[in-house]
Amino acid sequence: MGSTMLLLLLLSLAIPPYSFHQQPVLVKADMGLIQKTCKSTKYYDLCVSCLKSNATSANTDTRGLALIMVGIGMANATATSTYLSSLQVSASTTNDTNLKKVLKECADKYTYAGDALQDSAQDLATESYDYAYTNVQAAADYPNACHDAFKRYPGLAYPPEIARRETGLKRVCDVLLGILDVLADQ
């Protein structure tokens, strides 16, 4: 009797809980997961729009949603690092060595932010949510180092475009921290 129960259990585990192909009901259910998860984050609208932008969000679990958000944060950090490097190239045509130095430092910080997010993806894969949390916090902190670099030179104004990007990356990281809280509580 016991072994029959075990066999039934194993059989039920072998059958996927839902089919891979999307069905309207399933999509609705998963939109529910996105909404439920995003309600636990600081920026609900940003969270929902980011997750919906990746089609795989319709067929994944909470950890999968966190991974999608990590990918968005990485793309964001990398895009800003590239942007800052291009500003640095433009600054080379002027003789503003301070500006060049700061832009280089800022480009590096955004690269580190992307690296920290990449590390958090590995932590998620091994379900090390506390390490993932620490890495995402680090990623959110690197933009501050860029902002501080500008403050060290009173003659250099902090460009609004960099401020906008700083806020953008921090918000993505904040959303991610909210999703990690949900995962840690599961």
Ligand SMILES: *[C@@H]1O[C@H](CO)[C@@H](O)[C@H](O)[C@H]1NC(C)=O
């Ligand atoms: C969607 O998210 C998955 C998992 O993080 C990622 O592998 C994939 O590249 C993303 N797709 C797009 C279009 O960004």
Ligand SMILES: *[C@@H]1O[C@H](CO)[C@@H](O)[C@H](O)[C@H]1NC(C)=O
């Ligand atoms: C930068 O400095 C160099 C050397 O002092 C000078 O020859 C050059 O004309 C300067 N360039 C600009 C754009 O001011």
Ligand SMILES: *[C@@H]1O[C@H](CO)[C@@H](O)[C@H](O)[C@H]1NC(C)=O
């Ligand atoms: C990064 O964030 C900024 C600010 O929210 C946004 O304008 C930009 O589109 C994002 N870039 C990427 C690649 O996600």
